[in-house]
Amino acid sequence: MTDSAASLPDLDTVTGADLQKVTFASSKAFGHGYEQHAVDAFIDRCSAVVDHLRNRLSQQEAEIAGLRERVERDSKSNEVQHAISVLSQAQQTADKTVAQADEYSTRVMAEARDLYEDARRNAATLEQETEDKARGVYDDALARAATLEREAQDRVSQLTLTAATAQTELDSQTAYLRTLRDATRTQLEVFLEGLLDHVAGEYGRAHPMAAEAANQATPHRGRDSNLQVSPNGASSEATAIPQQPQADQSNDRSSVAGDA
Amino acid sequence: MADIDTAALKDNFAAVAAHGGDGVALYFYSYLFLKYPETRDMFPPSMTRQRDRLVGALVRIVTNVDKVGELVPYLEDLGRDHRKFGAVAAHYPAVGEALLATLAHFSGDDWTSELQENWTAAYGVVSGAMSGAAERVAQDEPAWWDADIINVDRRTFDIAVLKVRTNTVHPYAAGQSFSVEPSTLRPREWRLYTPANAPGGREIELHVRLIDGGPVSTALVRSAAAGDKLRLGPPFGRMMLTQDSDSPLLLIAGSTGWAPMKAMIEQVARDGGRRTHLYFGARSIREIYDRKVLEELSDRYPWLTVVIAVSDDIRWDGPRGMVGDIAAEGEWAGHDVFVCGSPAMVEATIKRLISSGVPEQRIKFEEFGEA
Secondary structure (H helix, E strand, O other): OOOOHHHOOOOOOOOHHHHHHOOOOOOOOOOOOOOHHHHHHHHHHHHHHHHHHHHHHHHHHHHHHHHHHHHHHHHHHHHHHHHHHHHHHHHHHHHHHHHHHHHHHHHHHHHHHHHHHHHHHHHHHHHHHHHHHHHHHHHHHHHHHHHHHHHHHHHHHHHHHHHHHHHHHHHHHHHHHHHHHHHHHHHHHHHHHHHHHHHHHHHHHHOHHHHHHHHHHOOOHHHHOOOOOOOOOOOOOOOOOOOOOOOOHHHHHHHHHHOO | OOOOOHHHHHHHHHHHHOOOHHHHHHHHHHHHHHHOHHHHHHOOOOOHHHHHHHHHHHHHHHHOOOOHHHHHHHHHHHHHHHHHHOOOOOHHHHHHHHHHHHHHHHHHHHOOHHHHHHHHHHHHHHHHHHHHHHHHHHOOOOOOEEEEEEEEEEEEOOEEEEEEEEOOOOOOOOOOEEEEEOOOOOOOOOEEEOEOOOOOOOEEEEEEEOOOOOHHHHHHHHHOOOOOEEEEEEEEOOOOOOOOOOOOEEEEEEHHHHHHHHHHHHHHHHOOOOOEEEEEEEOOHHHOOOHHHHHHHHHHOOOEEEEEEEOOOOOOOOOEOOHHHHHOOOOOOOOEEEEEEOHHHHHHHHHHHHHOOOOHHHEEEEEOOOO
16 A cells, blocks of 8 residues: 555556556644545546546557558558569560560571571572473483484495495496496407508518518418408498496486585 | 359459450559559560460469369470579569459459459469479479570571570470570560580580571571570470380471470480481471481481472472371381371371371470460
8 A cells, every 4th residue: 555645657558547546645644634535536536537637648548640651551551562663664664675575586587597598498499490400401412413414324324325426437437447448459450451461461471481471470360361451540340339338427426426 | 162152263263364365464464553653574564475475374373273183284484494484482472462463353342242253263272382392393394494605507588597505504405496586686675495416415406497587586587696585494394204114216397396306316326226217308308407417317317218309399309298198108007106296287287197007196286386
């Protein structure tokens, strides 16, 4: 039991119960004290007031704390939201930048690839065409070589034909010349013998002994003495001079001349 | 998903998605990076593709939220795959928080505490499946495989054959793929490639085709050099030889779709060889980028027949036309059929095969991925 107002706890923490605990020493002087009941009632009232005030104080303090907390939380939540928003925007900017870089890279690659494919296809077509052309040229050359060979062969066979013809021509000319030679020789022999006969005869008439000796030296004169020697020296029984073969003469000449 | 109100989740998701999937994903990543800035380094500067992937995954998960049998294998693959990004168990709560904040933001006044609870529970199941699968494989395999480029052989201006050496042996099967990150040239960008040799050693051959505008393929074909570093993800894909099958094989490849076929042929040769027909298709003669090898293999293995089809080159004396059309002319009853190439080529080829009598379930295929 606390024994006077002097020992009450301080104002910030005093409660109704504290007031109830206070006791007062009985007054020594008779007639100067207060009525006990009045004092007790007054203390009751005061303690009720104190308690009531104390409660209201706590409530107010709690309310203020609550409000303060809300304010703080709201502002922090706003901060958080703001930060999240800023971060999201930054991320979106980064994403856009990277996407642009990727798109650019894609475009460049696609263009390069198209160019390359075009070039490749063109090269392939060119290669194919060149190969076809080369094969064409080769086939052409082969054909031409075959033609040339054929033409050469034709010419050879033609020349051979010409040579053969010329040879035949030559042969017949030779034969003619031989025949002519033989005929001429024969003619000459006949003529000479006729002349000799005539000379021998004339000489014989002049010297019969010389004629006899000459007769013995030439036994074949028997035949020739049948011949009449004409004054111009040609024999009337001379063999005809064979005609020169006429066949293809002009043709041969022209074909020989034509081969240049 | 026992006591989760999946109907409410689906409705809420539909309402949120109505704001535009890209905007939703944008908010999600902004919240995540704001609250957990250290996660920004796991992603590349441009987030366009990543947002698409996120939306795709969310749609798939929400659509199948009632079909646990389909959902769980997908989630486990996803979780195992996420290890390569450096994702660890601690990241999952952060992602969950960002997801819920996003949903709440777009739901506005429709957001209730029931939705909050349902979504939290659903996310718990998803992240549990993913991180559980990741933890299970953690003992047996690394999160990724480091590799160096040994040699870059540019066969044409847009196709390169890369020789790569890993630090430890990669456990892929012939025909499978893995995702590749060019750490030196394009960090944090991952694309799927298929090795062209059978597994077992540390050397891997990759065939890369330049996709116009694609950052990774362009870098690998045009800028890559010996000494550049790569990271490889776990094995991916189901186009593999069937175990213990000795049916004859029909392999149809378009352009760099030849890579998995080359690996499978090497595997078949190791296993003793079996009757194999390979059809390789290209647009022009220059695009028969591995011609020497095709001829070599055809000479070396009597059980292998190689047919090269060219579709657009007047200088080609061999079969002309689309490789699918030419292959479909054969008789392939009882064959195991594999097809790999561009999406258009694969679709056209499979259609032709089916209409010529090949049963659909005997055909396995793989398409070129995104750029």
